[in-house]
Amino acid sequence: MELIEMMVVMGKNRMIQLPEEEVKVMGLKEGDELCLSYLVDDWMEGKVNGAGEFLVERVR
Numbered sequence: 001m002e003l004i005e006m007m008v009v010m011g012k013n014r015m016i017q018l019p020e021e022e023v024k025v026m027g028l029k030e031g032d033e034l035c036l037s038y039l040v041d042d043w044m045e046g047k048v049n050g051a052g053e054f055l056v057e058r059v060r
Contacts, residue, residue: 018056026058033059 006022018028028034038054040047 028058035059 004022006019008016008018010016018026023029035057036054037057038049039051041050
């Protein structure tokens with residue numbers, strides 16, 4: 001198993017655009033529903049993504 005990372009830039013209106021090659025590899029198509037997940041520390045008040053990372057998952 002290998003972890004793949006990609007760099008993207010958040011654009012206008014908070015738009016995140018995935019590279020075309022990665023979209024093909026992930027098997028995504030227009031209209032697919034995606035879930036973004038991130039971890040928060042239990043001891044922190046509020047929902048702060050201290051690591052600044054999240055996971056993208058296609059909803060099946």
